Every structure is written in structure tokens, then in C-alpha cells.
Amino acid sequence: MNTFNHSENDAIKKLLEETAQKIEPSFAFTAQLEKHLKQTHKPKAGINMSNIKKITSPIGWAFALVVLAIAFNWIASQIAPKNIPATNIPEVVVTESTPSPSPTIVESSPTPTAPTFVTLPTSTALPFRDDFDGPLDKDWEWLREKDSDWSLTNNPGWLEIIAGFGLINGGNMNNLLLQPVPEGNFELETKLKFKPTEEMEFAGLLIYENAANHIQFGHAFCHAPSCTGDGIYFENMVRGSWNVENFEFEADNLEIVYLRLRREGNNFTAYISQNGEDWQLIGTHITEMNPLSVGLISGQSFDRDGQNPAQFDYFIINSLP
Amino acid sequence: MNSLMKTGSTSPPMDDIQLAQLSRTDSDAFAELYQRHVTRVYRYHMAHVGNVKDAEDLTSQTFIAALESIKSFRGTGSFAAWIFGIAANKKAMFFRSSKPQVELDEALHISSPKLASDRLANQHLQLDSITRALKQLSSDRADAITLIFFGGLSNIEASRVMKKSEASVKMLVSRGLQDLRERTSLRLEVEE
Numbered sequence: 305m306n307t308f309n310h311s312e313n314d315a316i317k318k319l320l321e322e323t324a325q326k327i328e329p330s331f332a333f334t335a336q337l338e339k340h341l342k343q344t345h346k347p348k349a350g351i352n353m354s355n356i357k358k359i360t361s362p363i364g365w366a367f368a369l370v371v372l373a374i375a376f377n378w379i380a381s382q383i384a385p386k387n388i389p390a391t392n393i394p395e396v397v398v399t400e401s402t403p404s405p406s407p408t409i410v411e412s413s414p415t416p417t418a419p420t421f422v423t424l425p426t427s428t429a430l431p432f433r434d435d436f437d438g439p440l441d442k443d444w445e446w447l448r449e450k451d452s453d454w455s456l457t458n459n460p461g462w463l464e465i466i467a468g469f470g471l472i473n474g475g476n477m478n479n480l481l482l483q484p485v486p487e488g489n490f491e492l493e494t495k496l497k498f499k500p501t502e503e504m505e506f507a508g509l510l511i512y513e514n515a516a517n518h519i520q521f522g523h524a525f526c527h528a529p530s531c532t533g534d535g536i537y538f539e540n541m542v543r544g545s546w547n548v549e550n551f552e553f554e555a556d557n558l559e560i561v562y563l564r565l566r567r568e569g570n571n572f573t574a575y576i577s578q579n580g581e582d583w584q585l586i587g588t589h590i591t592e593m594n595p596l597s598v599g600l601i602s603g604q605s606f607d608r609d610g611q612n613p614a615q616f617d618y619f620i621i622n623s624l625p
Numbered sequence: 626m627n628s629l630m631k632t633g634s635t636s637p638p639m640d641d642i643q644l645a646q647l648s649r650t651d652s653d654a655f656a657e658l659y660q661r662h663v664t665r666v667y668r669y670h671m672a673h674v675g676n677v678k679d680a681e682d683l684t685s686q687t688f689i690a691a692l693e694s695i696k697s698f699r700g701t702g703s704f705a706a707w708i709f710g711i712a713a714n715k716k717a718m719f720f721r722s723s724k725p726q727v728e729l730d731e732a733l734h735i736s737s738p739k740l741a742s743d744r745l746a747n748q749h750l751q752l753d754s755i756t757r758a759l760k761q762l763s764s765d766r767a768d769a770i771t772l773i774f775f776g777g778l779s780n781i782e783a784s785r786v787m788k789k790s791e792a793s794v795k796m797l798v799s800r801g802l803q804d805l806r807e808r809t810s811l812r813l814e815v816e817e
Binding site: 312313316317319320321323324326327328329330333334337338340341342344345469471473503504527528604606608609 | 652655656659660663664667668671672677680681684685688689692710714715717718720721751752755763764765770774775777799802803805806
């Protein structure tokens with residue numbers, strides 16, 4: 305039987321190899337792409353010392369000095385620290401929260417170049433809180449519930465959702481835990497325990513209109529060029545396409561993270577914290593989506609057999625002025 | 626491509642790692658790398674998407690991303706494993722941002738302008754069968770098979786791309802072939 309299986313496997317191998325050998329990109333395509341690559345190739349700027357030796361006139365030297373000064377400034381700007389992982393920022397001063405009813409929201413830049421800690425005001429009301437200490441609150445509803453992949457008992461006091469296979473935009477992602485979107489401005493908060501390891505595994509907060517329009521903010525693993533690997537990602541899908549800005553932020557082996565996601569009109573702003581008190585601005589998406597639900601998600605793994613659990617300690621909705 | 630040879634006309638061509646280092650400043654060096662790897666990257670994408678248009682798009686994206694990040698290639702592994710890591714990510718992003726239920730079915734029926742003759746149409750049908758069969762495998766098994774049989778990677782290179790051990794990759798390939806044999810229409814193709 306084994307011999308038979310081996311010979312069948314060999315036949316399939318042969319079929320695969322033969323088929324592969326027959327696939328050739330067209331000459332027009334490869335030539336066009338090669339031309340494009342050559343045109344977009346930008347060699348690194350370098351200084352040719354032999355050219356410097358040839359400079360003899362004072363004007364030439366003055367010009368050379370200006371060029372050197374510009375180059376020095378550029379190099380200095382390149383080696384300045386840009387994105388310091390949250391775990392390496394122990395000395396940042398954070399001002400106390402104020403109970404002011406009219407909060408000051410710090411304007412976010414598209415991509416923060418340095419950690420920006422802000423004072424987040426205490427909310428004016430507390431419409432909803434679930435600590436996952438007992439049965440799920442009656443306001444929750446599952447979208448595509450897969451009963452075997454969530455639990456309130458595996459880690460008591462935490463809601464566990466397996467990051468299973470399925471794409472949120474593909475309409476086949478299981479276990480979206482949702483409730484109706486609050487009226488007006490609001491803030492979502494959760495404490496997440498998750499170690500993503502497979503490509504695209506994601507867990508976190510969700511503001512959801514439908515599969516083609518939503519915002520997700522959480523801990524994920526992604527190796528695409530626009531990603532930072534194990535990181536915090538704040539993503540916005542608009543009419544079926546991901547916004548190119550994902551506010552990637554290196555997680556650096558962070559296992560527990562606090563997430564806040566605010567809606568103020570069309571501004572959706574995300575913050576993270578390592579202790580639930582000191583909050584760091586991640587960024588703002590501005591979008592005209594019409595959210596219908598808010599909640600928690602865990603999934604999007606490309607590993608069909610993946611069983612990586614994401615655990616949520618609580619979920620809060622605060623209203624904002 | 627004489628500029629990319631080592632000193633002296635009898636010297637062997639530069640290897641991929643030397644070319645990658647040179648590519649940081651020399652567009653000809655990157656062009657040489659491109660020529661060496663474009664067909665296998667294209668084959669890998671074709672095996673996954675099953676149509677020329679998307680395979681060309683993904684191949685373009687793969688090499689443009691590679692050019693943009695060539696400085697990050699440190700030469701600790703093979704260039705092939707590095708560029709197939711990018712290709713695998715582009716493929717993953719493609720399926721992530723598309724609508725799978727529609728794409729999978731439609732992709733298999735898009736006629737290719739390059740495959741107009743009967744002979745090529747026949748090949749296209751064969752590729753269709755394989756693409757369809759691969760969709761029925763777990764993503765890991767399908768990836769291992771496409772990296773090795775279509776990308777032409779060694780087991781150890783595929784293990785680097787997939788961030789798994791070489792033994793795991795061998796196992797994935799073996800089980801993938803078994804799945805193809807037991808659960809897919811490829812069995813019929815082979816028997817015919």
C-alpha cells in the first residue's frame with residue numbers, strides 16, 4: 305500500500321513540476337516591469353572623494369561646504385530616534401486625569417514620530433461595562449458564533465476568543481461579539497491578553513458597519529512591508545479597501561495591553577496603555593462611516609488550524625461629550 | 626552584465642547575496658536579481674491566484690517591495706527565501722483584501738490572453754485544476770507545496786519563508802501531496 309501511495313505521490317509531484325515548468329510570464333510583462341524597476345531605483349547618495357580633490361576654486365569649496373552641511377543635517381535627522389517601543393519609555397511624565405467635563409483632545413498627527421502621552425479626561429457617564437465575571441451581558445450578540453471557540457471559563461474573569469481562520473472583510477470570520485453602537489460620541493476600552501504569532505492574527509476592539517466598512521484596533525502579527533511584525537495596528541476599511549495608514553506600532557513582546565478607541569464625530573482615535581493609567585496616542589482615522597455595532601474580535605489568522613486564544617479582561621463603553 | 630562579474634572574464638557570476646549588496650547602489654545589479662527570480666515568483670503567484678492579471682500584479686508588487694527594502698536584506702539567508710517571504714506576504718494581503726468567495730470562483734474562469742492556443746488552453750486547464758485543488762488544502766500545506774514546486778525553493782529555504790523547521794516543511798509537503806491525492810480532483814488528472 306505504501307509503495308502504491310508513494311508512486312501516486314510521485315505522479316502528483318511530477319504533475320506539479322511539469323505544470324510549473326509550463327508557466328512563463330510574458331516577455332512584455334517582464335520587460336515592462338524591469339524597465340519600471342530600473343526607473344524607480346534610487347541609488348544611495350554618496351560622496352566621491354576623487355571629486356572633492358578636484359575642487360580648487362573658492363566658489364567650488366563654498367559649494368562643497370554647503371553640500372556637506374546639508375548632508376550632515378540629513379544624516380543627523382536619519383539617526384535621530386523615531387519610534388521607541390512602548391516598553392522602553394519608563395520616564396515619560398504623564399499628567400493626572402482631570403474630571404473636566406469638556407475634555408481636551410490632542411490633535412493627532414497621521415503618524416506620530418515620537419510617543420505622545422496625553423491626559424485622557426474621565427468620561428461623563430458610564431453606560432456599559434462587562435467584566436466577564438459571569439454570563440455575557442444581555443446586550444451582547446454574536447455574529448457568526450462558533451461556540452467551541454469562545455469561553456468564559458478557561459481563564460475565569462476573562463472572555464477568551466480563539467483567533468481562528470476567517471477574514472472580517474470576507475464575511476467568514478467567526479465570533480464577532482457586538483452590541484449596538486451608542487449614540488453620539490463614545491469611547492471603548494478593553495484590557496487584552498494576546499500573543500499573535502501567525503500571519504494576520506488579530507484581536508482587539510471593533511467599530512463595525514459591515515464587512516466593507518469598519519475600524520479595528522488591536523494587537524496583531526503582520527509581515528507585509530507596511531507592517532512591523534508583532535505590533536499594535538489601527539486599521540480602517542473603507543468600501544472594501546484597507547486605508548494605507550495602519551499606525552503600526554511595535555509591540556515588542558507585549559502580552560497585555562489596554563486599548564482605547566474613541567469616536568468623536570467622524571474622528572476615530574486610538575490609544576494604548578501598559579498600565580491602564582498612562583495612555584499613548586496611536587493615531588486618528590477620519591472617515592464618514594456609519595457604524596452600527598461596537599465590540600470585540602479575535603481572528604483573521606491564515607493558519608486554518610490555529611488555536612491561539614485572545615483574552616479580554618473587560619469591555620467598557622463610556623460616553624463622551 | 627559584465628559589470629556584475631567578478632574581476633576577470635573567467636570569474637564566475639556574482640552570487641545573489643553579492644548582487645543584493647550591490648543593488649543598494651546599482652540598478653543593473655537589482656535587474657540581474659530580478660531576471661534570476663521573476664519566473665519562479667510569477668509561478669508561485671500563478672499557483673495561488675490562477676489568473677495572469679493577478680499573478681502579474683502580485684509579481685510586480687513583490688519586486689517593487691523588494692527594491693524598496695533591499696537595504697534590509699542582510700544576507701543571513703538566501704535571497705530566494707527573502708524575496709519569497711515578500712511574495713508570501715503580498716499573496717496573503719491579496720487574499721486578505723479581496724472577497725474570497727467571489728475571487729476563488731471567478732479567478733478560475735478568467736480567460737488568459739496569453740493562453741489563446743489549444744495547447745496553452747490545455748495547460749491553463751491543468752493549472753486551473755491545481756489552483757482549485759490547492760484551495761482545498763490547509764494554507765500551510767498549500768504554501769509549502771507552492772514554494773517548493775512552483776517557487777523552486779529547497780526545503781530549508783521554504784522553512785525560512787514559513788518560519789517553521791525543515792522537518793515541519795517536509796511533513797507539510799508530504800501531507801499536502803497526500804491530501805491532493807485523496808481529496809481532490811488531481812487524483813483523476815494523474816490517473817488519466
